Every structure is written in C-alpha cells, then in structure tokens.
Amino acid sequence: MNTEATESVIFETIKLITMMNKKVEKALNDQIRVEAESSQAYLAMACWAEIHGFSGTAAFLYRHSDEERLHMLKLVHFVNDRGGQAVIPELKQPSRTYKSLNAIFQALHDHEVRVTAEINSVVDTCLKEKDYTTHNFMQWYVSEQIEEETLARNILDKLKLIGSDKGGLYIFDRDLESTNAALEGGGKGA
Numbered sequence: 299m300n301t302e303a304t305e306s307v308i309f310e311t312i313k314l315i316t317m318m319n320k321k322v323e324k325a326l327n328d329q330i331r332v333e334a335e336s337s338q339a340y341l342a343m344a345c346w347a348e349i350h351g352f353s354g355t356a357a358f359l360y361r362h363s364d365e366e367r368l369h370m371l372k373l374v375h376f377v378n379d380r381g382g383q384a385v386i387p388e389l390k391q392p393s394r395t396y397k398s399l400n401a402i403f404q405a406l407h408d409h410e411v412r413v414t415a416e417i418n419s420v421v422d423t424c425l426k427e428k429d430y431t432t433h434n435f436m437q438w439y440v441s442e443q444i445e446e447e448t449l450a451r452n453i454l455d456k457l458k459l460i461g462s463d464k465g466g467l468y469i470f471d472r473d474l475e476s477t478n479a480a481l482e483g484g485g486k487g488a
C-alpha cells in the first residue's frame with residue numbers, strides 16, 4: 299500500500315471511530331426540530347401579545363423565543379462537533395390567533411411539558427446506545443426543563459387568580475416586564 303492509500307485508510311478509520319451513533323444523531327436532530335418549533339411558536343405568541351398591547355408579555359416571549367433558538371444552536375454545534383450532521387428542519391407556521399393571555403401561557407406550559415418528554419426520550423436513547431458523552435451533554439437540557447416548567451406553571455397560576463380582571467391583567471403584564479428584565483440581567487433562560 300502506498301503512502302496515499304495508507305493515509306486514506308487511516309482517515310476513514312478515524313472517521314468511523316469518531317462518527318456519532320446513528321440513533322443518537324437522529325434523536326438529537328429530532329430535538330433540534332423541537333427547539334426550533336418552540337422558538338417559532340413563542341415568536342408567534344410574542345407578536346400576538348405585542349399587537350394586543352401586552353408589551354411586557356411580548357418582551358418576555360421575544361426573549362424566550364431567542365432562548366429556544368440558542369437551545370437549538372447548542373444542539374446543532376454538538377452534533378456537528380461529534381461527527382454527525384445537524385439537519386435544519388422545515389417548520390410549520392405556528393398559530394396566529396390566541397383567545398387570551400391565559401390561552402397563550404396554557405399553550406406555552408403544555409408545549410414545555412411535551413418538550414420535557416422529548417428530552418427524556420433523547421436521554422433514554424443515549425442510555426440504550428451507551429453514549430455517555432451525549433447523555434452528559436443532555437443533562438443541561440434536563441435541568442433547563444425543570445426551570446422552564448416551573449416558570450410556566452407559576453405564570454399560569456397567577457393568570458388563573460386574575461381571571462378576566464383588566465386591571466389585574468395590566469399589572470400582570472407590567473410584572474412580567476420586570477421578570478423579563480431580571481432574567482435578561484441574570485442571563486438566565488426561561
């Protein structure tokens with residue numbers, strides 16, 4: 299075997315050794331789609347809030363949408379760095395209309411619960427495939443989901459107390475603006 303052929307065999311062998319497990323790669327690409335869908339959904343909710351005069355809620359949702367895009371990017375880089383290929387998905391148009399702030403945060407909460415289930419399923423695949431590196435990487439998402447679900451539940455509880463009281467909703471929106479500013483200041487994801 300000449301030098302060129304030897305180098306090619308070495309290269310192919312290294313590629314094979316460092317390639318990401320296909321099932322794990324698929325699970326991570328599915329999760330890339332889920333995070334991208336979250337970002338789109340929250341962006342659509344932000345638009346609704348903005349045109350209905352809920353500026354605090356809009357700011358909160360725009361920031362949340364950005365956070366979800368960062369969650370997606372973190373996965374994209376991980377897949378590409380670990381010998382896989384990130385697939386950027388086509389996305390469905392999210393809903394344009396919502397009945398109320400309550401409906402928005404109910405949808406957001408339910409969405410986060412579904413995302414948690416998806417993340418658990420990625421973790422499950424990592425364990426089945428004995429991919430402990432990706433399992434370790436996914437723990438960040440597991441912790442993030444606990445915080446996101448708690449935040450969504452707390453917001454929903456407040457809205458349930460307020461009901462349809464306009465003054466209450468005004469204060470809620472202003473409070474969310476402060477919550478958003480605090481989250482932005484702390485660099486913490488919602």
Ligand SMILES: [Fe+2]
Nearest residue numbers: 333336366369
């Ligand atoms: Fe996320």
Ligand SMILES: [Fe+2]
Nearest residue numbers: 336410446488
């Ligand atoms: Fe989320």
